Amino acid sequence: xxxxxxxxxxxxxxxxxxxxxxxxxxxxxxxxxxxxxxxxxxxxxxxxxxxxxxxxxxxxxxxxxxxxxxxxxxxxxxxxxxxxxxxxxxxxxxxxxxxxxxxxxxxxxxxxxxxxxxxxxxxxxxxxxxxxxxxxxxxxxxxxxxxxxxxxxxxxxxxxxxxxxxxxxxxxxxxxxxxxxxxxxxxxxxxxxxxxxxxxxxxxxxxxxxxxxxxxxxxxxxxxxxxxxxxxxxxxxxxxxxxxxxxxxxxxxxxxxxxxxxxxxx
Numbered sequence: 001x002x003x004x005x006x007x008x009x010x011x012x013x014x015x016x017x018x019x020x021x022x023x024x025x026x027x028x029x030x031x032x033x034x035x036x037x038x039x040x041x042x043x044x045x046x047x048x049x050x051x052x053x054x055x056x057x058x059x060x061x062x063x064x065x066x067x068x069x070x071x072x073x074x075x076x077x078x079x080x081x082x083x084x085x086x087x088x089x090x091x092x093x094x095x096x097x098x099x100x101x102x103x104x105x106x107x108x109x110x111x112x113x114x115x116x117x118x119x120x121x122x123x124x125x126x127x128x129x130x131x132x133x134x135x136x137x138x139x140x141x142x143x144x145x146x147x148x149x150x151x152x153x154x155x156x157x158x159x160x161x162x163x164x165x166x167x168x169x170x171x172x173x174x175x176x177x178x179x180x181x182x183x184x185x186x187x188x189x190x191x192x193x194x195x196x197x198x199x200x201x202x203x204x205x206x207x208x209x210x211x212x213x214x215x216x217x218x219x220x221x222x223x224x225x226x227x228x229x230x231x232x233x234x235x236x237x238x239x240x241x242x243x244x245x246x247x248x249x250x251x252x253x254x255x256x257x258x259x260x261x262x263x264x265x266x
Contacts, residue, residue: 125258153177217252
């Protein structure tokens with residue numbers, strides 16, 4: 001399994017990074033759109049649609065939504081990011097209250113709506129951040145850095161569980177480790193950008209908000225998988241599960257960062 005995970009990451013990781021930072025405009029939108037559409041196919045299963053035809057229809061519907069957002073210029077507007085912000089606050093309430101909150105979102109239509117609210121603003125945020133590639137790279141490093149720091153801190157000190165009914169493996173020590181790791185990234189970014197003290201403090205605040213958001217994105221998918229009795233969102237990535245399992249943290253982190261990033265260093 002470990003060898004399979006390594007080979008998959010080696011094959012996909014570098015290519016994805018190269019495409020993220022070499023493609024622009026419509027090509028970039030199509031590339032990240034393809035990832036979002038495949039994630040939508042997986043999300044439909046989390047929503048309770050196990051039939052491949054139904055899952056494909058939802059994926060095609062998301063493709064149409066992305067196309068309309070691009071052609072109408074909605075992709076460059078900020079209101080979808082604000083909707084995502086409030087949507088993720090609601091998801092936070094559901095995760096904290098799980099399983100008592102289950103009756104509020106367990107309908108298949110509601111879970112599909114959650115998928116639209118998670119995936120479409122993420123695509124919009126990625127397109128907006130692509131205008132400033134350094135900030136796009138930064139948010140990716142924040143999510144990855146938070147995940148890595150949380151893993152090692154959780155293994156070393158993870159006695160107090162974060163959300164045991166949703167994801168038993170996560171701990172408060174992991175959260176604190178993630179915050180410490182991303183604070184280091186904020187310091188490095190401030191030095192690279194030459195930010196003043198006030199701008200640096202704001203960057204740290206934004207970075208920590210995004211760190212919490214990345215944890216929430218992961219927990220939200222875990223909650224839906226637990227409801228469906230699934231271990232992975234799919235088996236599209238050998239050894240890694242599904243695409244959604246790899247981008248769940250980004251679905252929350254990217255739109256929130258895109259919402260706040262224009263204020264950083266201003």
